[in-house]
Amino acid sequence: MSSSRLVELLRFPKSMTSVSDVQWNEIIEQGRKTHLMGQLAASLQRGEMLGNIPLAVKRHLELAALTATRRSESALWEIATIRRAVDPKISLVLLKGGAYLACADDNAVGRTFSDIDILVRRHELPAVEADLMSVGWKPSRMNKYDLGYYRNWMHEVPPMEHVRRHTVVDLHHAINPPVSRFHINPDKLFEHIEEVRPGVFVLSVTDRIIHCALHLLQEGDSKKLMRDLFDLHLLLRQHFVTVSSIEQLLHRARELKVDRLIGNAIGAAQALFAVEARKNERSGWLQSCVERAAREANGKAMVSGNKASSVMLAYSHWMKLPLYILVPHLVRKGFMRMTTDKDFNVRVA
Amino acid sequence: MNDLRMGDLSSLDIEQRLRGNGLGLHVASFRCLVRSDTGLLSAPLRQLYQDYPVDTDPSGFYDFNIRLLKSRSNFWNKSVVQFDWDGSSPFPTLPFEQAHPLFEWGLNWCVATASGQHTVIHSAVVERNGHALVLPGKPGSGKSTLCAALALGGWRLLSDELTIVSQSDGLVQAVPRPISLKGTSIDLIRRQFPEVDMTEAIQNTHKGSIAYARTPSTTMASGNLPVPIGYVVFPRFKAGSELVFEPLSRAAALVELMRNTFNVGLLGSTGFESLASAIANAKCYAVEYGDLSSILQWVDTTCHHPD
Numbered sequence: 009m010s011s012s013r014l015v016e017l018l019r020f021p022k023s024m025t026s027v028s029d030v031q032w033n034e035i036i037e038q039g040r041k042t043h044l045m046g047q048l049a050a051s052l053q054r055g056e057m058l059g060n061i062p063l064a065v066k067r068h069l070e071l072a073a074l075t076a077t078r079r080s081e082s083a084l085w086e087i088a089t090i091r092r093a094v095d096p097k098i099s100l101v102l103l104k105g106g107a108y109l110a111c112a113d114d115n116a117v118g119r120t121f122s123d124i125d126i127l128v129r130r131h132e133l134p135a136v137e138a139d140l141m142s143v144g145w146k147p148s149r150m151n152k153y154d155l156g157y158y159r160n161w162m163h164e165v166p167p168m169e170h171v172r173r174h175t176v177v178d179l180h181h182a183i184n185p186p187v188s189r190f191h192i193n194p195d196k197l198f199e200h201i202e203e204v205r206p207g208v209f210v211l212s213v214t215d216r217i218i219h220c221a222l223h224l225l226q227e228g229d230s231k232k233l234m235r236d237l238f239d240l241h242l243l244l245r246q247h248f249v250t251v252s253s254i255e256q257l258l259h260r261a262r263e264l265k266v267d268r269l270i271g272n273a274i275g276a277a278q279a280l281f282a283v284e285a286r287k288n289e290r291s292g293w294l295q296s297c298v299e300r301a302a303r304e305a306n307g308k309a310m311v312s313g314n315k316a317s318s319v320m321l322a323y324s325h326w327m328k329l330p331l332y333i334l335v336p337h338l339v340r341k342g343f344m345r346m347t348t349d350k351d352f353n354v355r356v357a
Numbered sequence: 358m359n360d361l362r363m364g365d366l367s368s369l370d371i372e373q374r375l376r377g378n379g380l381g382l383h384v385a386s387f388r389c390l391v392r393s394d395t396g397l398l399s400a401p402l403r404q405l406y407q408d409y410p411v412d413t414d415p416s417g418f419y420d421f422n423i424r425l426l427k428s429r430s431n432f433w434n435k436s437v438v439q440f441d442w443d444g445s446s447p448f449p450t451l452p453f454e455q456a457h458p459l460f461e462w463g464l465n466w467c468v469a470t471a472s473g474q475h476t477v478i479h480s481a482v483v484e485r486n487g488h489a490l491v492l493p494g495k496p497g498s499g500k501s502t503l504c505a506a507l508a509l510g511g512w513r514l515l516s517d518e519l520t521i522v523s524q525s526d527g528l529v530q531a532v533p534r535p536i537s538l539k540g541t542s543i544d545l546i547r548r549q550f551p552e553v554d555m556t557e558a559i560q561n562t563h564k565g566s567i568a569y570a571r572t573p574s575t576t577m578a579s580g581n582l583p584v585p586i587g588y589v590v591f592p593r594f595k596a597g598s599e600l601v602f603e604p605l606s607r608a609a610a611l612v613e614l615m616r617n618t619f620n621v622g623l624l625g626s627t628g629f630e631s632l633a634s635a636i637a638n639a640k641c642y643a644v645e646y647g648d649l650s651s652i653l654q655w656v657d658t659t660c661h662h663p664d
Contacts, residue, residue: 029416029417030416030417030418033390033418033419033422036418036443037422037443037444040442040443040444041443041444062418064388065418067471067474068471070474071471071473071474074473074474074623075473075623078622078625082622
């Protein structure tokens with residue numbers, strides 16, 4: 009089953025009038041699988057269609073909207089707590105969900121996110137980690153190998169979880185791994201950050217979009233692909249309406265040497281969600297692969313994997329790490345998985 | 358609305374639907390579409406849900422699209438069963454024999470999740486003379502046993518696991534389901550109610566041995582009318598103890614109820630306020646008891662609202 013009906017409804021809320029009860033089954037199933045229930049509710053609300061939904065369906069959408077609202081409130085509260093805990097001289101830059109929320113971007117409405125992502129300068133990391141630990145965020149417990157993987161190669165430190173509230177903070181010192189073939193020097197991003205609350209910053213809107221596009225490609229998780237593409241679409245629709253503004257965005261992407269990636273991600277988002285799809289945009293293999301992986305990721309329960317999403321997964325790894333690091337890592341991970349799986353089965357059986 | 362009940366179908370009919378396009382099962386205001394290739398669901402479903410409306414040809418919108426599927430990772434591993442609701446499950450895969458308990462636990466989770474706009478309390482709840490008796494309790498407090506005995510003794514079962522209190526009017530919503538019994542209480546209930554219709558116990562689940570008693574027909578016949586909370590009783594079983602009880606202030610009861618509420622964070626302050634007004638006229642007690650008959654007698658005399 010592909011997610012075409014959900015996509016259609018997100019793209020064009022007015023099409024809801026022709027949705028039958030049986031089709032709602034499909035839409036809600038896809039909405040849950042793609043974690044887009046809250047955004048579907050928000051999108052129908054924006055299209056003033058919420059009143060016409062069958063009552064049985066409406067209660068699920070309303071609950072999703074309520075959940076998203078509450079989570080957003082608590083995320084803002086956590087952000088304020090983090091700001092108070094960290095040395096005021098250090099700028100905290102919100103990324104992804106937290107940033108959309110703090111800027112009240114269109115895509116923040118109905119969007120649920122679990123981790124708070126924060127970018128700081130690399131030399132400030134130890135101070136920030138220590139400050140967060142002092143108010144109850146504890147570093148993840150992981151084995152030496154995983155710890156080394158994070159510390160040596162990744163653009164973030166291992167997730168920190170609050171001991172009582174179990175909220176998770178992901179501290180970044182860059183938006184992609186320093187060893188990545190598309191590494192973006194964070195200094196270039198810090199040049200354009202914008203202050204949204206005292207001491208709390210976000211990337212410039214152009215860089216937010218570039219990060220969104222880059223993230224969806226390098227994450228490689230086709231289950232989240234649809235949501236990330238919808239984010240990208242809504243951000244573009246809100247901030248980059250004119251052709252010249254899109255040009256400006258691509259110019260910035262060229263400057264950061266990620267223009268091909270960004271072009272493909274934007275192309276996929278527009279092909280899926282834009283009401284009048286832009287013609288003659290380049291439609292490379294990467295773009296069609298992204299589209300297909302997003303559409304097909306939500307098929308039959310638990311049957312994981314199809315060609316497009318496997319390609320996406322492989323590509324995301326290729327983006328993130330050079331082969332001399334990637335290959336040994338995957339081999340080692342494969343071994344670990346085999347051994348832990350065995351233990352798991354013994355325990356369950 | 359159809360008039361077909363689970364009991365009208367043969368086990369074979371049910372099995373075919375479960376393996377095919379699904380069997381529609383209506384539980385109060387929730388419509389569930391159940392699919393399973395385990396072969397272990399049709400018998401308990403037919404026995405326990407015989408008075409529930411069903412659709413043999415699924416049509417319209419279903420709140421829960423549930424799959425219980427058998428799988429086996431390698432030929433040398435035992436088969437396991439996985440619960441799935443639209444791609445998510447709070448449970449790990451379980452040994453194959455536990456397919457039916459997994460269905461019941463899974464459906465509880467679906468109902469609790471989808472009722473998030475109401476206050477959802479981890480608590481048994483029964484009703485007599487238009488007033489609900491809410492029985493919150495930790496595992497081992499004897500709440501399920503007490504709930505089963507009350508429901509089999511003429512109280513209307515609203516739920517043996519989830520007390521759902523409406524945010525708007527403070528009434529308890531009925532979502533009656535088969536009653537789960539664990540460990541020694543299985544034989545206890547069999548002795549007290551020899552006529553009870555119960556499944557064979559399944560051993561070695563993470564909750565020990567577990568059996569299910571069919572939802573009493575009187576409960577099913579009396580509809581799903583929501584009722585106000587009349588009593589909140591916190592039972593505590595202590596072997597060999599004489600029955601002692603103490604009245605609780607509503608404030609103390611409220612704090613304890615909040616502690617047993619799944620969605621406190623989701624509801625925020627409005628949840629607190631609505632639950633406070635929902636128990637504004639309730640009498641609240643903590644009861645310690647050593648045997649079932651003493652607390653049944655106590656409930657009968659104390660939680661007796663005049664008609």
